[in-house]
Amino acid sequence: xxxxxxxxxxxxxxxxxxxxxxxxxxxxxTKALDGVDLTVREGTVLGVLGPNGAGKTTLVRIxxxxxxxxxxxxxxxxxxxxxxxKQLRRTIxxxxxxxxxxxxxxxxxxxxxxxxxxxxxxxxxxxxxTELLERFSLTEAAKRTAKTYSGGMRRRLDLAASMIGRxxxxxxxxxxxxxxxxxxxxxxxxxxxxxxxxxxxxLTTQYMEEAEQLANELTVIDRGRxxxxxxxxELKARVGGQxxxxxxxxxxxxxxxxxxxxxxxxxxATVSPDTxxxxxxxxxxxxxxxxxxxxxxxxxxxxxxxxxxxxxxEVFLAITxxxxxxxxxxxxxxxxxxxxxx
Amino acid sequence: xxxxxxxxxxxxxxxIGLVGTLRHVxxxxxxxxxxxxxxxxxxxxxxxxxxxxxxxFVYVFGGAMFAGDQDAYKQYMIPGLLGQTGMTLALAVGTGxxxxxxxxxxxxxxxxxxGRASVLLSKIVAESLRAxxxxxxxxxxxxxLGFELKTGPLELLAAVGLSMVFGMSIVWISMLLGMSLRxxxxxxxxxxxxxxxxxxxxxIFAPTSTMPGWLQSFTEVNPLSALAxxxxxxLNGQGPVAHPVMVVLIWSxxxxxxxxxxxxxxxRKRV
Ligand SMILES: Nc1ncnc2c1ncn2[C@@H]1O[C@H](COP(=O)(O)OP(=O)(O)O)[C@@H](O)[C@H]1O
Ligand SMILES: [Mg+2]
Numbered sequence: 001x002x003x004x005x006x007x008x009x010x011x012x013x014x015x016x017x018x019x020x021x022x023x024x025x026x027x028x029x030t031k032a033l034d035g036v037d038l039t040v041r042e043g044t045v046l047g048v049l050g051p052n053g054a055g056k057t058t059l060v061r062i063x064x065x066x067x068x069x070x071x072x073x074x075x076x077x078x079x080x081x082x083x084x085x086k087q088l089r090r091t092i093x094x095x096x097x098x099x100x101x102x103x104x105x106x107x108x109x110x111x112x113x114x115x116x117x118x119x120x121x122x123x124x125x126x127x128x129x130t131e132l133l134e135r136f137s138l139t140e141a142a143k144r145t146a147k148t149y150s151g152g153m154r155r156r157l158d159l160a161a162s163m164i165g166r167x168x169x170x171x172x173x174x175x176x177x178x179x180x181x182x183x184x185x186x187x188x189x190x191x192x193x194x195x196x197x198x199x200x201x202x203l204t205t206q207y208m209e210e211a212e213q214l215a216n217e218l219t220v221i222d223r224g225r226x227x228x229x230x231x232x233x234e235l236k237a238r239v240g241g242q243x244x245x246x247x248x249x250x251x252x253x254x255x256x257x258x259x260x261x262x263x264x265x266x267x268x269a270t271v272s273p274d275t276x277x278x279x280x281x282x283x284x285x286x287x288x289x290x291x292x293x294x295x296x297x298x299x300x301x302x303x304x305x306x307x308x309x310x311x312x313x314e315v316f317l318a319i320t321x322x323x324x325x326x327x328x329x330x331x332x333x334x335x336x337x338x339x340x341x342x
Numbered sequence: 343x344x345x346x347x348x349x350x351x352x353x354x355x356x357x358i359g360l361v362g363t364l365r366h367v368x369x370x371x372x373x374x375x376x377x378x379x380x381x382x383x384x385x386x387x388x389x390x391x392x393x394x395x396x397x398x399f400v401y402v403f404g405g406a407m408f409a410g411d412q413d414a415y416k417q418y419m420i421p422g423l424l425g426q427t428g429m430t431l432a433l434a435v436g437t438g439x440x441x442x443x444x445x446x447x448x449x450x451x452x453x454x455x456x457g458r459a460s461v462l463l464s465k466i467v468a469e470s471l472r473a474x475x476x477x478x479x480x481x482x483x484x485x486x487l488g489f490e491l492k493t494g495p496l497e498l499l500a501a502v503g504l505s506m507v508f509g510m511s512i513v514w515i516s517m518l519l520g521m522s523l524r525x526x527x528x529x530x531x532x533x534x535x536x537x538x539x540x541x542x543x544x545x546i547f548a549p550t551s552t553m554p555g556w557l558q559s560f561t562e563v564n565p566l567s568a569l570a571x572x573x574x575x576x577l578n579g580q581g582p583v584a585h586p587v588m589v590v591l592i593w594s595x596x597x598x599x600x601x602x603x604x605x606x607x608x609x610r611k612r613v
Contacts, residue, residue, distance in 0.1 A: 064453045086358075089455040100446035104380040105373065116369035117454045119362060145380050161450065 012075030017042045017169050017200035018063065023072035025058050025224075032058040034224035035072070040169070040217075045191075045201040047215030047232070049208065051316075055224040056204035057097050060173045063202070064094045077168050093162035097173040097204075099154045100161075103147040107138050107157050110146060111164060118165040132160040136190065152183030159190060170194060172203045176210060188213055209309040212236065220319060228319045235319075236283070243308045244280045244288055249301035251276040257300055264294045282307075358457050366456045370464030374438070375471070388431060388472045392480030395423055399547055400487065407548065413488065420484045421577040422546035422570035424477060424501055428509025429566075431473040433533040435465045435513050436520030440529050443521070443612065458610060466513055473509055477502050492579040501576040504590055508569055511594035514601035521608050546570040565593040 012019035018040035025033040033055045040046040050056050061067045063076055065085040074081045077091035101110050108129055115125030133142045136156040141149060146157060155175065162170060172191065176184040191214055195201055205211055211218050212232055219229040228235060248254060254271040257278055261269045266287075269280045282288050288307070295302060358366075378384055396419075404415040442448045442461070451461055481498075485491075491498060516533065523529050541547075543557060544566035550558050561567050572586035 066449060066452055086455050089453055092453065094450075094453045096446060096449055098446050100450040102373065102377070102447050103445065104377040109373070109376055113369055113373050114450070114454065117366055117451070117456050119365065147380075 012078055015042050016040065016075075017044075018046070018074070018076050018202055020059075020063070020074045021072055023059070023062060023069045023074055025055075025062060025067070025069050031224050033062075033069070036221065036224065036226055038219045038226065038229065040200055040202050042200055043195075043198055044216045045195055045203060045214055047211035047218045048202065048204040048221060049206070049211050049218055050204070050221040051206060053223075054221045056221065057173055058224075059221075060094070060096070060171045060202070060204060064092060064171060065089060090165070091167060092169050092171065093165065093167035094171045095155075095158045095162045095173065095175060097177070099158045101146045101154055101157050104145055106143050106145055107133060107149070107153075108142040110157060111160055114161050114164045120164075128164055132163060136160045137186075152179055152186065155179060155183070155187060156190070159187070163194070167199070169200045169202070172201060174204055174206065177206065184210075212309065220316075222316070227316075242282050244282050244291060245306045245308060246278040246280070246291070246295065246302060247276060247304040247306075248278065249303040253300055254278055257295060257298075260298050260300075261291065261294055264290070266291060266294065358455070363457050363460055363463075366460040367463045367467065370460055371467045371471075374464055374468035378468070378472070384434075385472075387434075388476040389479055391430070392423060392427070392476055393483050396420065396480070396483055396487065399423075403547070416484070416487060416489050417492075417578055418549070418574065419547060420480070420489050421501065421573040422544075424480055424577070425505050425508075425569040425573035426541065426546060426566060427477050427480065428470075428473045428505035428507070429512045429569075430509075430537070431469050431476060432509040432512040433516045433537065434472070435469050436516035436518075436529045436533065437526045438465050438469075439517060439520040440523065441526045444526070448612075462517070462609060466510070469513070470506060470509075473506060474502070477505065491577055493577060497576045497579070501573045504569070504572055504576070504587060508565070508590055508594050511597040511601075514598060514605040517605040518601060518608060521605070521612060540564060540566050544570060565590060568593065 016039050018038070020036055020038045023033050023036045024031075036055070036059060038046065038048070048056055048059065058067070062069050062081060063074055065081055065088055068082060076088050079085075079088040079091060081088060101107075102113070105113065111129035111132055112125050115128050116122070120128060130139075130142075133139050136159065138153060138156060138160070141153060146154060149157065159172075159175070175191065176187050179187065188210070191201065191203070195214075201214075203211075203214055215232050217230065218232050218235050220227050220235070246257070248257060251273065254273060254276070258269045258271050261267075261280070266280065269278055269291075271278050280287075280291050282291070292305070399419050400412060400416050404412040404419070408414040408418070439462075442451075448461070481489075516529075519529050519532055523532060543560050544550075544564045545561060546566060546569075550561040550567065553561060568586040568589035571581065572583065572590050575581045575583040575586060
């Protein structure tokens with residue numbers, strides 16, 4: 001053990017919670033991962049964005065010691081995935097793409113079991129289970145078997161399960177895929193809370209919106225390769241940020257609205273008489289406020305406003321010049337492409 | 343990559359130790375027992391099978407055997423039934439493992455810092471407890487029907503022990519099935535398919551002397567015959583004990599020697 005520990009370059013770099021170098025994984029002829037490099041800095045959230053079949057789950061499984069890479073090295077919390085799997089497992093918490101709770105056990109028993117497997121005393125395991133049930137709003141359902149839980153409750157139980165041991169690094173594999181918008185927002189709140197408490201998170205997603213909401217840095221992967229990475233703001237600038245859509249009460253006023261905006265220096269508004277919408281690409285809340293301010297100040301009656309986040313396809317189009325290649329069957333539809341402006 | 347400063351030294355010991363393993367096995371056994379509680383139908387085989395088999399054979403077929411002497415048939419059949427209890431329940435290890443792999447629960451366990459064997463050991467402990475309960479139910483029911491123990495409690499314990507030892511060797515086969523087949527139902531189906539001819543082509547339910555020659559040569563090598571004969575000798579105090587017991591132990595050792603390494607290798611590969 002000490003031989004490994006003192007050798008250079010075997011623990012990754014200080015300040016990096018996760019470090020991945022040239023990871024390759026083949027399944028038969030499928031190249032699930034084809035030389036992936038990425039880094040998650042301590043205390044930050046890395047979003048791994050990619051369509052179905054991009055290799056996200058494979059990456060998470062390798063970083064959780066569930067499968068071994070064919071080539072490359074990876075360190076989590078300073079531990080080598082291949083050589084120090086046991087120590088590594090003490091460092092991580094995983095919420096997989098598919099819930100891994102025991103359906104026949106109650107929510108409480110699921111969490112208590114994991115506490116005991118993580119070597120907590122009976123009393124501590126009980127206290128931790130109770131605490132997390134409370135925190136994830138599962139106290140009322142604590143005694144019911146997980147079989148009776150809704151999709152959102154299972155997700156929350158799964159999240160709670162991955163947090164029992166207060167892991168330094170959390171993996172969340174598509175944590176909101178298949179959830180309704182309300183439950184998705186609950187999960188987002190919870191993830192933000194974990195991050196505020198100092199967890200390092202590697203989060204995979206198919207939704208630009210989710211990455212934007214939760215991640216500091218973004219790594220975009222496609223067919224097992226990294227096609228872009230950088231700060232979320234940087235990538236957002238590349239793909240054009242959000243679009244504000246304004247629906248006037250009187251569509252006849254559309255050209256007049258665009259003219260007023262133009263006079264005020266907002267020159268990139270477009271109008272579409274077909275849909276009755278005025279669209280303005282925006283990159284920040286100042287711009288949003290400016291547009292609304294101008295239109296309101298001129299006394300236009302506004303029936304509705306929306307902001308639209310670029311879809312995964314638009315992101316891929318901007319980065320690669322071609323749409324995302326979706327390998328799997330399930331389409332990568334955004335759960336909420338449109339979100340009302342608060 | 344700069345290596346001026348390294349991440350915190352991973353000095354922690356990676357070994358789990360005996361106390362840790364016992365704690366993990368204990369927690370997982372509790373889980374297996376809670377699963378049984380949540381799904382009481384899974385106890386049907388342990389609780390009802392001994393009762394159904396006893397009633398069915400003693401009262402339905404018993405009258406036609408031993409010239410209609412049901413008491414004699416009870417003394418003949420019930421020890422055989424006791425002998426196979428360990429084995430029938432050992433088969434549940436395979437279905438249990440299969441469903442853990444299917445549902446992703448095993449993935450959760452595999453990301454925890456626990457020994458690989460703990461999950462398996464806890465399944466064996468829980469199934470052994472179930473087998474013991476099943477044996478107790480069978481014996482209670484048998485005594486109520488007038489079954490007589492002709493020897494003593496030590497011999498009775500030995501018979502139960504032998505049943506468990508044989509069952510333990512079947513666990514490995516069950517594990518292999520559990521990890522090779524796609525669904526828990528398939529594991530169940532294949533197990534039954536293998537089990538039925540072995541059960542009925544043995545001396546458990548009927549003396550083999552009335553069977554045709556080709557079947558007799560099968561029943562003679564069938565380890566379940568030796569198991570039933572050994573159990574009968576232990577409970578009824580008639581016939582040779584040492585020989586059938588030895589045969590059962592040899593079969594158990596052989597099955598373990600062949601299938602345990604295969605099953606463990608396969609389990610390690612998946613875990
Ligand atoms: N166990 C496996 N056996 C064979 N192919 C697999 C296996 N796991 C993943 N793959 C394939 O590897 C590719 C990447 O899969 P995955 O990592 O699940 O992608 P994602 O999570 O991004 O949707 C896909 O083409 C998938 O079909
Ligand atoms: Mg996936």
